[in-house]
Amino acid sequence: ALEAGRDAELVAEDLRLAARALGRITGRVDVEDLLDVIFRDFCIGK
Structure with a gap:
């Protein structure tokens, strides 16, 4: 990818x-995904 500029x-x-997608496939819970759900579903910080 770096060769392409x-x-x-x-x-x-x-x-x-890519790491996030692999985590979803393996069932690993990502902290960033968890925070996204909290902020999206519970309107925290808006």
């Missing part, structure tokens, strides 16, 4: 999203 930040984001 992409910034390191974009590569890091791709890796983060």
